[in-house]
Amino acid sequence: MPESSIQRGQLCCVTVSKWWYRVIIHRVINDQEVEVFYPDYGNLEIVRKSWLRFLKWCYLKLPAQAIPCSLAWVKPVEGTWSNAATLLFKKLCGSKLLVGIVDEYVNGILHLFLCDTSTEKDVYFHCVLRDGGCADVCGENIPSQEFKELNPSALYVQPSGKE
Known part of the structure; x- marks a missing residue:
């Protein structure tokens, strides 16, 4: 994912242990890491920027599964x-x-x-x-x-x- 797209509020996906998850970039930590929010689980986690990918359009339309x-x-x-x-x-x-x-x-x-x-x-x-x-x-x-x-x-x- 290009550096210019890595900004707060960007919906994308991240791979963790060979599984893909929808995430929203919550904040940029440093040159290597971001804190992401998992809209389907409700938790925050720090991940490497290199793990981020653009999300396919069909997954952008799905409602979040986490409930405030x-x-x-x-x-x-x-x-x-x-x-x-x-x-x-x-x-x-x-x-x-x-x-x-x-x-x-x-x-x-x-x-x-x-x-x-x-x-x-x-x-x-x-x-x-x-x-x-x-x-x-x-x-x-x-x-x-x-x-x-x-x-x-x-x-x-x-x-x-x-x-």
Whole structure:
């Protein structure tokens, strides 16, 4: 892929372990690497520029499979999510299968409660974040100020209009 095409927001594909994935260039890191967003999975990853290729037209038209999500009924204590809150959230997620309980779908964002049911007692994320002093339970769904930064699918994935 030519260097002139490697810029933020460019939809392309990347090969990783002989598999091809749709990606959107999120930011250029340096001469060799870019951070990409996987619109079908919702994650960010740093990859080599040399792995990028233009995407065939037929794959450009496919809707993204990742859905912008936000935890229901919580907001950060200080207005923005602290590093401690982010680390706690990542620790809670781990590599576990979680149960998501949908509260509502508004403006293209799915607001849900997350629950770890792998232990004898169910663990609700909003309660753990509240009890850890990282979040206030507010009873309404208001995405945080840095929602788009922490959830890049909100930047690139448009709601289908079927709500």
